[in-house]
Amino acid sequence: MPAASPGGRLLLAAVLLTALNLRGAIAAVGPVLDDVRAALGLSAAAAGLLTTLPVLCFALLAPASAAVGRRVGAGAAVLGSLVLLAVAQGLRVLDGAPVLLAGTFLTGAAMTVGNVLLPAVVKAGFGRRAGTVTGLYTAALVAGAAAGAAFTAPLAAVLGWRGALAAEGVLAVVAAVVWAAAARHADAAAPVPAARSARARPLWRSPVAWAVTAVQALHSTLYFSLTAWLPTLLAARAGTDAATGSVAASVYQVLGIAGSLLVPAVLARRPGQAGLALGVAALWVVPVAGLLAAPGVWPAWAVVGGLAQGAGIALAVTLVVLRAADADAAARLSGMSQLVGYGVGALGPVVVGALSEATGGWTAPLLLLLAVGLGLAAAGVVAARPVRVG
Template identity: 45%
Template sequence: MTTAARPRSAATLGTPLLVAAIVLVALNLRGPIVAVSPVIDAIRADLGVSAAVAGLLTSLPVLAFALASPPASWLIGRIGAERAMLVGLVVLAAGAVLRSADGVAGALIGTALIGAGITVGNIVVPVIIGRDFPHRSGSLLGIYTATMNIGSMITLSLTVPIAAGTGWRVALASYLVLTVAAAVVWRLATRRRDGGEALPDGGAAPARAPWTRPVGWLLLFAFGGQSFGYYGLTAWLPEVLRDLRGLDAASAGIASSLFQILAVVGALVTPLVARRTSLRLAFIPVAAGFLALPGGLLLAPALWPLWCSLAGAAQGGGFTVIFSACLAASRDATENRRMAAFVQGGGYLMGALGPWLLGAVHESVSPPAWDVPLAVVLGALVVLAVAGAAAVTRIRTQ
């Protein structure tokens, strides 16, 4: 991959301050969404809504990731990645305030705004990493992915204790502290940049549209398979284990924790493997580990701790590999931005279908069982394996 020409102030970005800004932004890119889960019963009781409406508080942001990716990409190209990130953080903060303000409409609109604000960060951070840290992009993508999972774990751990003393509204709004901190540090790290996107050298060929390239579609389907599996399993894994293994709520919660916590390990280790070998070899354990969870639960459910651990590490590593591949397939910041928006737009749309489709399939079977839903997840992860392997092989041979 060739890198874009840097503006004269780019040297100000290659500093620990920008790395700190990226880490703080990453803490905000999943935590505000998963924070709802531990207090969903309190939200339902307070707002007087059904389980289906309450479920929108976690599913709407994923749908926003898909629908808001094209306009977020346009915004980044229009005003530059640095300013766009600040706009995204402002939208995220406004959504968090509105979600906790009052009423069902405010909660839903605020949730949609949170998703839209996060979407900007989803695209900006990989673009900044690829543009300003080309020789460390894999490692920083791993740190970025790991930090998103750490942000999720922080909110999952702290929301209930905070809500016990202040109520769910204050508990959810309290994470604005992280959003404000991210905005301040981001501004300090990028304040000397004039704005606007780093463009290719004058003699470079025009940016290629990702939808005209086979590798773009392969990465879209790979990320779609990963997103479908991740969000579907995140939503239903505790209930699957309760039904298949008779686990109580606490034990099922441990399984979900393994699936989330081990993502940090996968996100940090996968770039090291890719650096020493190749993206293609780094992708093999990702595909195998993710396939192990639905396949293992179908064939040997008693080994669920092993399957949850393997898939957890794989889902963290898979995110890193796919967006490292987006960087490797892009010649400059413009192509990287468009590729990231294209892959995320289609991929998250598939991911948003996961929880709903698995629940619908489960209820359609008589008597209700999990074999068919797990087979559906297995099929989605086969798409991840096949499309991802083809994408990294194509990049390697370009």
């Protein structure tokens, strides 16, 4: 097993530390957003960009990230992205809205490189344990987001909002130091292939590749929509106050850690992925249907939704690793799924909010999300076919 060797253990530590950095800086913004707006005089639209802009980077910069990995090697590319991420955390707290937005864009760009290239490193570096390692690093990814959401407000009380946001760069520096030591193992595991433009076209014509991409897109739509609107939705349908809605949102985020660990646990017992895909889709359908039919039982739906969002991202990334024929195909499939998946997912909160405003309630948006959950089940079954792409 690769992780049993010193190089394998070092690479595993580097992968997990990198994953901790791939969402935390985004999740850290919410708890101090009012302070940021007051200090910099941001409009509501500009404030919205602080969380939307990184997600758009995930989509638009995914193909470029795969190309960078092929050109300079996965190890060097991820190391460079961690250095850029650390610099961006310092940049975005300098004075002025333009600098804040520039730092936010660089944050999203740096995270995109890790999003795209870590599946390729895991695919090549951990062999038959790739599915388990994928589950561990998606758990770390979710844990990083939960920590960013949980600890930013207490840090801001001591350091101010600038210090709290800049503190996110410390973890990026730690990850960069470990990754610098592990980079040669990453490049040995996932060597740089020659550019093969002729191979890129069949990937976009593969039904299985599109099914994997659809899983990412549909899961992202559900995740970002509930992340954006859960407190508001609960206030409207269950009569909760702002503090209760905040608790529900925190539970939803934190339980994603447990949800992300469900996928490797199930794969260890049942290597087939069709049943797993249906199970993850069911985890999404249950809370959405519950909010429609019995909103008063919202604590149960927040718990199940938290498990769903963690399991969903783990499933999306694991399918990339399992369906790709090699590390290069994993990088390209990861780029494709994230280009489309995060692009669609970023639109989810906008469409859900517009539909709620147009209909004057939340029944129609929830019915839409219910249909998305059922679509996730269908896409997951196709994506689970034992076919290698690329």
